[in-house]
Amino acid sequence: MTKIDAGTSARRGLAWRLLPVVLLALVAAAFFASGLHRYLTFEALRAHRGGLLAWVDAHAVLAALVFVAVYAAGIVLLPPSGTLMTLTGGFVFGAAAGTGLVVVGATAGATALFLVARFALGDCLRKRAGAGIQRMRAGFCENELSYMLVLRLVPLFPFWLVNLAPAFLGVRLRTFVLGTFFGIIPGTAVFAVFGAGLGSILDANRELSLAGVLTPEIVGALVGLALLALAPVVYKKIKARAA
Template identity: 60%
Template structure:
């Protein structure tokens, strides 16, 4: 009797081969276009609704003057609830890109004092800006980068190499509107962690300046004097912010000098 065993049947696959076949058979699904653009559409609709209702018109120094007693009384009686309400309102206004962020920052100092007001403002602004960043990155970021030309790709590479320093500069010096600085990093592939850190620390100096102004707003009201947002940004304040932004560029300058020395 022959001991030969036939091998004409199917040969068992190894675990690696099976995994490869299964992976190829079931490729990862990309998120649908509807799922990608739905948050952006909701945000756009909310922005349009807010402007059509004129909500941004209520963010003014005059509104603080008119409702001063009511606001101060509510904060005194409901400190925690008032803080949560303020942070939520500020984050929502930032996410909707409503004008009046400076007035809200002043209101933070006016209602909660310098230390607590600054913490609330920085937290709320970072939350709102991060929401915009995530929505823009998921909906448009990858599509724009895929269609980017050589110039934009070089700009993206340079920005990513020194993303934290550049973000700090953009946050420290108000050269561009806040909502523009929220969107551009999303299109240039900046990591979320870098974006959050750059926003968090970059807005602290300017926040403290306006919160300090807000903390003294009550005495201005008592004296019947006027107040303008522009009066806060004195030449000394602007010089200080510019100085901080130059310090944040030191790592970029160091990398540039180091690269030149290496080439030579």
């Protein structure tokens, strides 16, 4: 193969890898151009509360499927909407069902972003990574499920960042899905329970405040779960040193 043919092949490969990113950008542009993002606000929920609850009561199964699809799309196209959609899930479907639907939708949306990032840029960035990044990647992958659970349990980093970073660190798809699904359950349940009581805020026409959701006690509980998830990592290190 000549240098020209190799260059052409490389450009085609890059264009093919970037295709999901381009498609995602086009979908995002259409989403914002249509004005659909205006419905993912607390004001829209307040304005359409009655109609939304009536429609959910009349079409329970369809409403659940639509909610999961909208949540997944929101995670991909409008990441900051996740908190409000979680509250809405608890408000519309109740704390238990809302938690389940949110976890499914959030995992689906997060997985879509993870796959796009890994397919489009993962291999390219890993090849250009320095020795320090390669060592971090190796350490992360050695205990990837534990680290994924910690990243999901403790709300230290934005949800979208935790969707993208594992793609560049070589985390397996199965591990990413399992770590996301189980890791977001506790935090999701907290916000869904808060959302189940959202009716009183709407009835009183008060502004939504999330200041009291992640209390020190709840944060402490999440940190405790994260430390428990790290237990296998600590055990491996102690066993290795003893050997």
